[in-house]
Every structure is written in C-alpha cells, then in structure tokens.
Amino acid sequence: MKKFPQRSLRALSCRYKCPPIPFISGVTLLLVLVSLAATAQQKIAGTVKDSTGEYIIGVSVKLKNTNIGTVTDAQGAFSLSASGANNALIFSYVGYEPKEVAVTGSGPLNVILQPNRQQLSQVNVVAVGYGKQKKAYVTGAVASANLDAVRDAPNTNIIQSLQGNVPGLNVGPVTSAGSTPSISVRGQNTISGNQNVLIILDGVQYNNSLSSINPDDIASIDVLKDASSTAVYGAQAANGVLLITSRRGNANGKPRINLSTSYTTQNPSGNIRPLNREEYLNKVRDLHWDQAYLAPTYTEPNPAFNLANVVDLTMRNGNELVPTNFNWYDAATKNGFINDNQISISGATDKVNYLISGAYTNQSGFIINDLFKRTSLRINLESQATDWLKIGAQTFGSFVNADGAEPRLTAIFQMSPLLTPYNADGSYNPFPFNSVDPSPFLTYDVDDYERHNYLFGNVYAEVNFPFLKGLTYRVNFGNNGRQDKRYFASKYGGGQTGEAYKTNESYYDYTLDNILTYTGNFGKHNILATAVYGAIQRKYETTTATGIGFSNITLGYNNLSLATTQRTTSDGYEESLNYYMGRLNYTYNGRYLLTATVRRDGFSGFAANNKWGTFPSFSAGWILSEENFMKGINFLNYLKLRAGYGIAGNQTQRYFSLDQISSQPAYVFGDGGSTVFGQYISTLANPNLKWERTTETNFGIDFGVLRDRITGTFDYYNRETNDLLFSVQIPNITGYSTINTNVGRIGNKGFELTLNSKNIIGKDFSWNTTFNFSRNKSEVLDLLGGGDLIASNLFIGQPIGAIYGYQTAGIYQLGDEIPAGYFPGTYRVVDYNKDGNVNNLDRYVVGTAEPAYRFSVMNRMQYKDITLTFLVNSIQGGRNGYLAGNTPSIGRSDVNIRNGGIAGIQYWTPSHPNSPYPLFTGAAPTIVPGINESRSFVRLQDITLSYNLPSKIIKKAGIQNLNVYASGKNLVTLTKWKGWDPEITNGGLNPNGRPLLKGYSVGVNITL
Template sequence: MNYKHLLVKIIRITFLPLFILFSLTGIALANSANAHAVLKRKLTPELMGNAISITGKVVDEKTGEPLPGVTIKVKGTTIATVTNANGMYTINAPNAEAVLAFSFLGFEQQEKPVGNDKVINIALKASQSSLNEVVVVGYGTQKRQYVTGAVASANLNAFRDAPNTNVAQNLQGTVPGLNVGPVTTSGSTPTITIRGQNTISGNKNVLIILDGVQYNNSLSSINPDDIASIDILKDASSTAVYGAQAANGVILITSRKGANNSKPRINISTSYATETPAGNTHPMERDEYLEHVRNLYYTKAFLAPDYTTPDPSFNLALYVDHTQRDANNNLVPTDFNWYKAGTKTGFINDNQVSVSGGGEKVNYLISAAYTNQAGYIIYDLFKRKNLRTNLEIQPKSWLKLGVQAFGSFVNNDGAEPSLTDLFQMGPLNTPYNADGSLNPYPMATNQTNPFLASNVSDFERHNYLFANLFAQIDFPFLKGLSYRLNFGNNARSDEHYFASQYGAGLTGSAYKNNEQYYDYTLDNILTYNKSFKKHSITATLLYGAVERKDDYTGASANGFTGLTLGYNNLGQGTNEFATSNAWSEQLNYQMARINYAYNGRYLLTATVRRDGYSGFAANNKYATFPSASLGWVFSDEPFVHLPWLDNGKLRASYGVSGNQTARYYSLDQVSTQTAYVFGDGGTTQYGQYVSTLANPNLKWERTFELNFGLDFSLFKGRLSGSLDYYDRHTKDLLFSVQIPTITGFTAINTNVGEISNKGVEISLSSKNIARKDFGWNTTFAFSKNVNKIMSLLGTGDLVSSNLFIGQSINAVYGYRTNGIYQVGETPPSGYYTGNLRIVDNNGDGKINTDDRTILGSADPAYRFSVLNTFTYKNLSLSAFINSVQGGSNGYLGSNSPSQQLTDNSVRWNSMSGIDFWNPGNPNGKYPMYINSPTIAPTQYFSRSFVRLQDVTLSYKINNSFTKRIGIQNLTVFASGKNLHTWTKWQGWDPEIANGGLTINGRPLLKTYSFGLNLTL
C-alpha cells in the first residue's frame, strides 16, 4: 500500500488545504474577538440599580441528571455564581434586559435572556467534541475523559431533519469503523458492520442494546425521534461486558427522557418528502430495443464481411416475437413503458409529538408518531405507528423506579410487481387484453405478467412491544453502593395473509402465516463508586439471563374454483397444506468490571465475563471473556506545558469477545429427500435422513483484539478528535466442513482457522469560525480495514468456497480479460467473435480454469466522510459527503452484462444504454455474440464513489410574536438525501447489492424533504 499516494488522494478529495486555512483564520478571528471583549466596559454591582433575583436548575439534556458546578454569568458583567450539588442556583440580574450565560466543561454554552422570568431552568447539551461528555459504556455511563476503550458517539443532531425512517440511516458514514449500507425498500433496515467481517459462518449481526436491554427485533420498529443518543462500542475491551455476543461490535441506543423540575414541554414535528431514483437506470424503449434486436442479428441485418453496412432486404419484423407483429407480419406500433407503469414518485410523511417534563421526584416523556412511506416501486409500502412512555419516579431518596416502554405497529400491506419482469417485458407488448383485463402471458413464453404479482390481496402486519422495568436502590448505609434490576420484555407478532387468483399456475393460491416471538432479559447489576484522596473506583457486578422463543404456524392452499373469500377460507382450495415450527434458547452470564483512576490521569479498566448458551455443544456450554485497558491523561501532567493542548489521553486495550453459533448447530441435523415410490406410477414418498454429523466439542468463536488510541482537544476546543489503531484476530471459526459421503454424512460443523482484521480510524472536529452571528464547524471521519484469512483447514485454500489463505474473505477470484474478439479475428477453439478475450494468465497457451487468479477484493480500501455545518444568526446549513474508495484493486463489483442470440434474448427487453459490442461498435465494453464461449468470465469494476449524501437548511423563527404566544422554538427546514454521486460505476448505485447493469437491482432513492419543528 502506497500510503503517500493514499494521503495525497484524501487531501485532494476533501480540500484539506482550504480546511486548514479557514480553520486557522477562524481561530485568529475568534482570538481577536475575545481580545476585543476584554476591552469592553464591565458593569459592576454598584451600577446595577434594582436587581432581579433569578433561581433555577441546570440538568444534562441527555440524561436529565442535575449538573453541579455549572457557571452562570450575567453577560457583560462580573456577576457570576455556580450550581450546587443538586444543580440549583440563585443569581441577581441587574434588569430584565440582562442575559444569563451558562457554561460547563464538556457542554455547549447556552444563553438565556432574563425577561420577566424569575425561574430559569436550563438543560445543557453535551459537547460532541469534548473529552468530558458522558457516554454509555454498557451497564452504566462514564465520562469520556475516563473511557479507556474505543467508544464513539454518533452525531444525531446533524441528521435529525433528514428524511430517514430507520434510525440506522442516521449513522451511515458518520462514525469511523461503523459501516452502514443504503436503504432501497420502504422502512427497511440497512446492513450494519463494525470493523470488518470476523466470521465465515457465524453470526454476523451487530449486537443492539436498547435502554440497557438486548433488542432482537428490527430497527425499523423504533421511532428515530425517540432516540437521545447512540454510542458504539468497537474494541474488545469495551464490548467484553457483553461477552459471547459482542464480537461484531455493540450499538447502545438510549431513548429520550424528561427532566426533573421542569415545566411540561411539548414537541411537535412534521415533514413530507418525495422519493425518486438517484440515477437514470431504465429499460430500453421501442427504438432502442428494435436497434438492439437488429444488432443481435448482425450477420443477417448487415452485409459481410465487416457487417457494418445495413442489408436492405432484412425485415426486422420477421425476427421478433410473434406477439409483437400484427396479422400482416408488421411490427405493432406499441411503445409501452412497463417500468414507468410499475413505478411512481414515492413519498415519506412523518409526524411526531411528545410531551416531557417532571417534578422534584418524577420525570416523564410520552411520545406518539405516525410514519407513512410509499416507495418508488408501486405497492412498496410502509406505515408505522409508535407510542412510547418513559417514566421515572423517586418515592424515596434511595429508591428510583421506572419504565421505558414502546409499542410499534407496522403495516406492510401490498405486494410489488416483479422488477425483473418489468425490465424484461418488451415495449411492443402490453399488460392488458382487449377487454382491459390483465393478460397473464403477454409474450410467447410462460413468463407471467409482472402485474400479476401486485394484483393480489396482501395483508402483512408486524406488531412490536418493548418494556424495560427497572428499580434502582442507592443504599443509604453505604454511600456509593447501588443495585439495579432490569427486566426487559420484547415481543413481536407477525401476520402475513395472502391470496392471488393467478397463483399456482393461474389456479389460485392463498396462505395465512402467523408467528409469535418473545424474549426477556433479567439483569442484576451491583455498582460501587468510591473516591478518596486521589483515588476513584467504580466496581460493577452483573448476573443476568436471557430467554428467547418463537412459534410459527402456516396454512396454505391452491387450486381454487373461486377466491371470493381469499385467504379467509383456505378450505375452498383443492390442495391444502399446514406447516409449523417452534424454538427456544437460553443464555445466562456473569460479569465483573472495575474502573480505577488515580489523580484523574492514570486509568485502568478490567473486565471478565462468563457466558453460557444452550445452543452450544455439551462439552462447551460456557466460555469466559476477559479484557483490560489502560489510559493516561497526559495533558494533566505537570511537565506537559503546551498552551495549545486542552486535553490529551492515550489508550491501550486488549480483550476477548465471542460469537455464538446458530441454534442446534452442534447437533445432528435431519434433512428430507425423495425416498420411496410405491408401485409403477405411484406417488413419491419423502424420507428423512441425518445429513450433518453432531459435534459435541463445537465451541465459541473468539475474537482477540489489541487497540491503541489517542483522544485530544486543542486550541481551546477549536480542534478535537481521536485516532485508533486495532489488530483483531478471530479464531476457532464456525464452519461447515464437507466430509466423504462414505461416512454416511455430508458435513460436520466444526471450528477451523483464523481471520485477521487490522485497521485505523480517525475522527476530527474543528470549529473553523466561531463568531457571535456566524459559525462554521467541520467533522471529518476516516477508516481503513484490512481483512485477511490467516488459516483454514490446514490443507490450503478452499477454492470452491472462494476462501484463500492470505486474502480477504471477500476476495475476487476469476479471469482477467483483454477486450473482445473482433470480426476478422480467429479466436482460439471454443471461442467466437463477440466473446470476451481471456488472458492466458499462466502462459501455458491454453485457456482453462488454471488461468483464474486473485483480481482484488470486494472490501473497500478506505472510507471517509466530511460534515460541514454553517450557522448565521437563526439560519443553519449542513452538508454531508460520504465516500467509499477501492484504491487500485479494492471495492470491486461484478458488472458483466452480456447478450447471446437466443429466442429469449430477442424477445426480452434489457437495460438501456449498455455499451454492448457489435461490428459497428468495435470498442464496446460488454460482449454480444451468436455462439456461447467455453468460459464466459465475469467482469469486475471499481465501485468507488463520493456522494453528497445529506444537505439540510433550517431557519429558527424567533420573534416577539412567537414569544408572546408561548412558542419556545419554531424551526422550518428543507433537506435532501443522496443528491449526487460521483462514480465511474455503471448501472444501479455502486453501494447496492446487484448494483450493476442487471435487471434485478433496485434504485437508490433521491429524497427532498420539507418540514417544521415546534416546541411549546
């Protein structure tokens, strides 16, 4: 890897020189402004006249906890005070025009005019760039200054107004090391990975913790507006508290809550967004399609020897499907756009309302939301209703009780037409008969009309219920000792009812499927906090259990004489079927953790967790996962005299986390196959057989990770960030090994091999300009991960599984190509004009499978993102750029459309604008041929892109009228998503699976949104 070349490329792309220039300019301007402020005349108490006594309370906006030690100043004077241990304060203001300024290390400064208020309560927002913000670290919280693991906090505020229906969309590209894919269907959850792929056959899912409890349902059930913060645990030291399920990283989601001693606060927001494809991918229309058919028949439509001069005797109508000709064998005049008929402009309508507040011993938040999304493909529908209640009460000074509960009710009614068929149907055909009814077979094949799939009765509902009940006791007889009981309940019911008169070969089909899922988590957490002299200790003990169970029942039928009752009377079907399934699994675990700090500068965290899981083999039900990490706040050392250094901390950690097997993976597995035929012409009977051999010694995958990190803040908070380097090795990989069938089995699940992930992550935040009326902030994120298979079975590469020692799990293995065989060339035996020319890679004079080689990897070389936020008075503009780069041979994707002259290739339509080869287009990129080659290689191309992903413009309306009618905040906004992508990739979006020049891809959607936020 040429790191110098890589650095230059990053600098060019992100305009770093301008970034540095404007940062330094902003720092100079701010320092100048500060110097000017010192020269201003100070108002002393003697000049005050009739003072106004103001009281109030200051709390943390995220947690609602009181903040002691907050400084409150009367702006422009020397009058100041600080909050007490309960966050309370009293201050004398000179008059009603005075302005109070609230400041606290680790939080953003806030100003409040006195006006006619005698009580002013303030909720301070934690500074995202501060080392002193409070973060969730698993079974507790911790000041960032004392965090010794790789823990990142997502910047949710920058994307609050983005048109996202799933909370994971707010994370895309924002946190280095956290990789979130795109969304192409309504309400769906994107793929999420942290620090590369650690497993081959094991669980690949990131562990989601919601309000301290494991959440195993879809993130699409959660209302993004209910979320207060998201923290990401990336290294083994920080994830070790979750042991056996944490090898893929942990995402901690904390919902919003009310604040004690605050008046009821009503928040209302509404927005409307439109959705259209971000690209211009569509099928060929009539003229292009007919020209394409002509080129397929180039040996007949054009004259030899070069086949570039049209043959005047060629009648194209004789070579198309007979459904595309009239009675006189002329082409029908039809030019029907199937794709346009199956798509429309989509929309998202999002509405939120919440009420929060609290008294001295109670705080509450009640919210409701309704989201209605219709995607670009017709009947791609998603509707969600959310209700949430978060309540905390403190009946005694030593006792706190609470509940965090929500219900989510999702409607996915409706079935899409087949997008593949919408592309394949020819523009000379239509979906309708002469009487206006749907024609089941528009072309002379058994390929059905794509609108049969959407002309159905489809009822699909998903209901989610979640409740975490907790009680916390702060023992009065031993200060610092507390006990917390969490009882989390998580349930889901799925109903999918379907009926189609066109199903089962047009005989009609219907089904009713019901599934019930439930899990509970019971955690007992004992915490002890003690500070004495220069020592600070926090010890945590955990004992917990999880149980999950699922029950499924399905009934179906086909062969209906009539579907008047649809799926509500399956007994009308000729053939009836019933299926059922159920499973359960249990986990229990214990964890001990100690956090120690000496003099606030020397830090230690040590954790050990023991997990047991019912799904593992008899000899390995339990496993232990230890970790340790160190931190050094070097900026607090007396010998460090750097006036530009605010905070600096070095971190080092090492730990082990686990990955559990699939359910029943260690047991004998039974499959079915055709077994008996009773008599000549008799029916075939199925039998069962044991296909997979049990393995009583199957054990947990283990991930060992070493992490080094640096956190810093410079120039009085002007520039802050973090740098992490990690080296991660996953051993005892869960893998299904094929064994000789002479044993009576086909496979055994066992532990083999090792995978390595190494990488670097950089996060920078700068306050480029910080003036009274104008501000400009920038956040830059960069990550690089190198994935490598270190060992497998001990027998070398597993070519059939595409696994190679020393290469990425996602290595691309195939043939190199060098153009296309032209008219007049003599291709080697087995190859013809129009075929791709395969490179004889080993130089043996033959083209065969021995010429395959490693072409590169589907993994990115690196990722980066840049967020710029500009504020001018009440106007705010943010722009977010996200990018994935492949370097010289990374982030490769299959993109190899080809056309061979067959009945179907003539009959079927294809994607518009593909640069197919033909004699008149000898430099065409993709092959088109009459005869199929012996080997038809796949072509791979870079998917590198830079995307203008999110832009939001907002304006806060703040005038005397809004104040007079009691409006605390009224903000209107406009936002756009996926506005433009710079890439050389062709076809669908480069970030989407099947995203090339294929007819079975889906478009990335460009979204424009308008809305308002109101606080009363």
C-alpha cells in the first residue's frame, strides 16, 4: 500500500489541525468565477421545482423551435444562452406534465411542474449522499421514511418516528425523558468496533445527541443500507447511513405561518410493581418454608414460627413487626407528560427561500426528576445572489435542561415496604437498613444542575459555471458544537460528610466539503458525476473538580474550596480525517443504469502503517418495464432490477493502535506509609492495525402493478466484515497483557420487503396500506483463525447473539433422588452430552437473542376531512430466536430476606410445586441455569385520528388550515413475555429494567 505522505500525516495527526487547503481553494475558485462572470454573455437562468417546493434534478429545458437545450442540476438550476426577443422555454420531465414558459425580462425563472400522478411513484427524488437522485434511477438500497404518517405521534426524538418505518432499520424503545433509542441497520457488523449508524444532517456529519434536534424541523430521512450506496462515506459507513434533511420554505409569495401545540400523558404500558407488605411477608415465609410450615409435607403453617425473628432489626419492635406498609414505588413515580409547542415562518420569493422556526418541549417522565426541557431555534436561508451564484445557511441552536437526579428504580424495588425513607422529624433517612443499603431517595434530595447547549451551522455557496453547462461547484462549511455542564452537590455523599463536583465538557467539529457536480444529457445518454474533497476535525475537552467533606455544604458546588479533600481531573482528544470521493451515475435510454463510486479516507486514529483506506462500490439497474417486449404485460406498470457490490469501512477507537497505559498500587514508602500508584503499559502497540472492512452484495427489485395500485421493493443482501478489531490476550511474559489486532470474520445476510397498496380510491373515502418485512441472520465465520471464544460468547457458525446455556427438566421436589450439590426447589440440569456427569461441558447453543424477522403494517384511512392512521409493529423470534433470560431465582440469605422484590412472582415451595421459579434454602446449587424465553410481540405502536376543519369556516378567521387530532402510543402489546416490556434491555422479571411508556395525546396544527 502507498505510504502515507508526510504532510498528510501531519494533517491527520491529533497534534495538528487539518490544513485549510480545501477552503483556500474554494475561495480562490469563487474569485475566479466572479471575474469570468463579468465577461459572460447574458443568460436565461432559473430553477425548477415540484408542487411541494422540492428541486427537480434532470429536467429537460429546451429553447422553443431550436436545438438549444440543457438539463437542471442537483439543485434544480439551469442556465442557457439565447439571443433575440420573445423566447419561450419547454420544460419536460418523466412523471410530470410538460410546461411552456415565456421568457420576459432579465430575472431568473422559477418554474413549478405539476406531477403526472400515474408516473409519480417512479420519479420521486431521494437523497443519496452529496446530492439527490431520481428514485427511478437509484441502483442501491435506499429507502425513505414515511414521516408524515407519524408527525402527530408524541415523539420528542426524531429517531422515535423511524420505529417500524423502514425495513432493515431497527430502532429500539425509549424509556426515559428525551433519550435517543438504539439504531442499527441490517444487523451487527462488528464485535469490538464502532456500531453507530452514521448521521448526516443537511449534508454534514452530525456527532451530537439526536435529542437536540426538533422533530418538527425535519422534512425527510433517507436510509442508505447497502455498501453500494454507503460507500460514498467510506470509512465510517459500515453500519449504515441516515440522511436527515431539514425543512425549507416552499411557499411562493405570502409567508406561511405554522403553529402547533400538543399535550401527552404518559404511564407504564405494563403492570410491574414492588411487593406490598403482605406480599413481602409471604416471600419471607417462603424463604423459610422448612421452618414456617410443618413436616413432612411443609404445607401446613407452623404456629410457632414468628416472622419478627427472621427479618432485619429495622423492621421489628421486639417480637413484633412494625406496622408500616410504605409504597416506595408510588413515592418515586408520578404521571408523566409531554408538552410540545412549535412555531415556524416560511416562504420564498424569486431570489430568497427562508424558514424560521422555534420550539419548546417539556417532558416529565414517569419517575420523579426524569426531566427534559428543550428550547430550539432554527434559521434556514438560501439566496440566488446572481444567475450563477447561490448562497445559504442551515443553522439551529438547541438548549436542553435536564436538571434533577431521579431515584434508582432498582433500589426502589429492593426496599422493604416495612421501612420508610423518612426519619421521625420528616427528614430523609440515609440508611433505612442501618447503613447496609442507602435510601434510593438520596439521589433525589440533592442539588443537581445539568445543561446541554448545541449549536449547528452549515454555510454553503454553490456556483453554476457560466461557461460550462451542467457543471456546478459547492462548498460546505459545517460547524457542530456542544457545551455540557453537570454540577452536583449532596450532603449525603462522601460517607455523609458531603460531596460536590463540577464537570464542564466541550465538543467542536467542522466539516469542509468541496463538491463538484456535472450533469449532462447527450441524446440517450445521461451523466451525473460527483467529485468530493473534504476534511473533518474534531476536538473534545472535559474538566471535573470534586470536593469531599464539608462542614457546611450550603454553597454546594459553587464553593468547592470549602471541602476537606479536593481533586481535579481532565481529559481530551483531537482527531482529523481527510477524504476524496468520486461517483458516476450513468443512464442510457432511460432504462439502463450504472453507478460507480470510489472513496479514499485517512484517519489520524489509525496505525502508522495504515492511515488510509480505499472503499469502492459498483451497482447497476435495468428498468425492464421500458423494454418493448414487456409492453404487452398489461398488469405490470413498472419493474426495475438492481444489483450492487461495495466495500464500506469501520473506524477503530482513537489510540487503539497505540500503547495503552494503566495504573495500579505500586509502592509503599515506610511502615504505615500511604500507597502510591504506578503506571505500566498494559496493551502492546500495533502499527499495522487496519480498518475493518464490510463487503456487501445486494440484489433488488422495484415494481408497480395494477396501475400502481400495488407498488413495492424487495432486497436480498449478503455482507461480510473482515479484519475485525479485537483485543487478544497475550502471554504476560511479554511484559504486556493484550494487543489490539485484526482477526476473524462475521457475516450478515437477509432480505427486506416493502409493499404499498391503494386498497380503496373513492371520492370521499380512501384507504392505503404499507407493509414492511425484514429478516437478518448473522454468523460468526472465523475467530483467531480457529476455535470458539466461549468467554466472549462467540461461536463459529453461530449468530453473534448466540445464547450458551443448559437444558433443564423441571425442579427437584421433596422426595426426589437429588444429587449432591442440589436441593429441593432447584433446577434439574440435563446431562446434555450424556457422559454421566453434569458440568459445564453440558452447555450448548440453545438459541439466539436476535430476532427471526420483523414486520410492521401502516394503515391510513381518510373519509372527507377525517383521517385515521395506525401502525402495528412486531418483532418475532421464530422457533429459537429473540430469546432472553427471564428466570428469577432466590436463595435464603440476609440480602434476600431484607430486600423487597417484584410482585407476582411465585417461587417454588412445597405448597407451590409447579412454580417455574427456583428457591433454595441453603447454599446455592452447583449450577444455577438461566431459562430463556421468547420476547416475540405484536404492538399497536401509533394511532392518530385527525380532523381538518372545513376551509369555508376557518378562512373567515384568516386561517388556511386548522387540524385537530388525538393520538396514542404503545397502547396495546400482545406477548407471552413476563415482566418489563420485551424490547427493554435488562427486562423480564428483575428490578433492573425500566417501563415502556404508553401515551395519549391531543393537539392542534394551524396554518395562517
């Protein structure tokens, strides 16, 4: 491989900033164009949009009665020369009605084409990275989210709107205020590498929290799923790409003012709760079944047994139990809500396009002090400064208040109902269990200040070369910044001596892209070529000051110098990327399609010998329905075949290739002296560490039948990730414990299907349905050149989410012949390998945590001005998929006697021999296997009923549109899973989960 040039190495090093080469070249080019334009002849120029205000790419523009013509570029712009007066232009584009426009005056033309509804589904424009393309000409696996269907759902995070919306895009649940759900595309492609989906916001990489984005500001989200489409982003795109585009002004003439407000109530969708007093006492009796009940059956109560003799001293007065029945759960929770308010002003003139929006969102979660308040402001401006120059800015600021520390829900379930969090004087009791377990409300009675300020701005200029038709240059300068403040003070901290700290973090990155685009139409040949050169620089800093031991903590974190013990910590990093990208889209005769892409990336975080990586892709398409031999198939309106192959990369963690330093107790100076920590190198450097590479083949079909009453897309893919980043154990005799290297391969294959049907098309009533289905199967192909890694739960030939466990055959009962190490009430472990012994050799792969398939069904029914929309979402495990451990077991110990628990769990006792949950009174059995259950579910995820008031009523008040609606979220879930919601991490019958919230909303949208 070509060695990394010295000056590029300097540009990519964390010690140096990226050179401003692309910016200087961009400014120089603009100055040259100004001088050229001064001598250019008069042009006829303008833009072409559709009826929604979106630019249309590739529109044929011809001077009437001549052979002079051109096509619109990626921004819908055109320019051509003409002489004489009384000229007229003919605009034509597949899927739109042709239009003739007279040329009068010298100003730019703003042309709007009306769609031909019969062909509209074939000509939609989608974002494809560094530009847009007609959907009919896309050869990769690119899907657009249907955001309009869920606009009125109570989602504070834009990613929530994608759940069940796009096949192959997997979005997890949200369980806390303002949080961002998990996101993945087509399964897991790495083990130790980055698993994040790449987010592109208005053409610029976005590395801040998605909770900072106001969902109402977003116009569209396009998903790049296969390597042939993600390769344009090279080294960071192996996990898929989300292209998020913000709204813009699209109203010509009079400004459009939109107002909206909504209120949502939120409560848990399930019924998990802690034990009350009587349930807790029954649990304690069950733990002492051999004492609380009489032999030999142990089913008849023992009158001599006194619960007060076995519970903690804090829960009894002498030989009597305290009468307390405190509900810790009620004290820690409340009804949640979301209040959302939006305002925007948008419009467009011949030369200026603008959108100004503001929003305030206030969410209070189900758990007290789970708070999220967001104030946001967006300004998008674009100006056609001259016939050849367009300038614009896409900016927003988001300011988040997350003050308040919620009590730990796990601790709430662990507290006994016989205790209270209060002292006799009403103050909080730090240790209800006499210094054993702290009160969960210690995190509530604190001074907690948490703020996050986000600033984003993309400033761009675009030039249409006046001397070369179809050639445009665009420079993007995107800036992305964040400031985080977390201040905390608690009189209970530091062993009740008081503790406070201040943490300040800052993050900033810039993206500088130079994009050259050429659009040409030569008879039956159409070319769209794109070249990109860009650079990214990121910088992060954090400082924390902590004080412990306050004689008076009244000033809290505002005077840490009062603390007896003071310490400070700091951290930071700086990293840089450079990249080149070239892409060619070629179309012949409107039916033969070709896309070829190559991108080369350099990253400062990679090893010295592998700073650069190259990522190519190739895809092709064939619109069969345009062939003459297909014309006789009357029911078939549209059919396109696609095939693609590409390689995308995955970056490593920064410093992953360098020596890693750890610390440990090293020296003691003198008898009774304090321990001094020393540093040592724990991880050996690897100068040959390489990028992970994901190679993918994709085959797809796009179709429309029965006059496009049914349209759809089908994709099959097979991907393989090589050179997995992995930390390998090495002999300590080397002086090191691990080395980070490239080993192993994993694969993912599956298919995705989308069907859109127009079930009923009537004058007053219509009904449309969208069905999405996806299946993905992962497989570990190779590890360290050989065997399984049982400790890491990785097995050759098995899914990444393989579950390794035991087979059981019920629970041992009284009177059974029980082997040593097991007791009545414990699981009967099967000798799976039939060697006469029950041990860890009897483990096997019992199933996988990965789903077998996912599906969703969206229905939209409209009767006159009333619209009903509802989305059913489902994840299914099949025979042995989508499994998780869900077997609470309990043994007689001080902790289990003292703690509460989850209500509704009946453990095994002689009185309940058929209970599936084990209980043991002595030491833990030799093997305590977990039982895995299916998490399959079907959920009514979103439902909205809306009504548009008749225009004849509202226009008298100066209102263009007034819509009122009611919606619900997560209202019904059908599942056999027990405990927290099946999608929740750490769910099931354990206290470590969080509730999935269901919500009811009412709202109004007004357009003036």
